[in-house]
Amino acid sequence: MYEDITERVIGAAMKVHSTLGNGFQEVIYQRALAIELTQQGLQFVREQEISVYYRDQIIGTRRVDFLVEGVIMVELKAIMALDDTHLAQALNYLEAYQLEVGLLLNFGAKSLQIRRIHNHKIAKCQT
DSSP, X not given: OHHHHHXXXXXXXXXXXXXXXXXXXXXXXXXXXXXXXXXXXXXXXXXXXXXXXXXXXXXXXEEEEEEETTTEEEEEEOXXXXXXXXXXXXXXXXXXXXXXXXXEEEOSSSSOEEEEEEOTTSSXXXX
């Protein structure tokens, strides 16, 4: 189920990176990816906000860059290299949104960096 969507998102991201290269701010890649996702016929919401809870109390909000087809979280970065902190952040977003699969895309490196993230707290996880 998710494989088709993630492949289309990755294809769109590759098109953006091959066209723009690295070196721009994240918002530039976000706007370009929105155009490519539309070209792919994918439904998405940009900057989807969700509340973060602690002991049943809202303690803040977070925004994911894209929520694609209502089931795939896509988080963008425009940095030299991804590290464990970025992966942890993406996993926290997946858990907060109660989604199974997400993509972490880094446009800041010379080659597009892609990480598939799985929320193993959701019983059935497929890509």
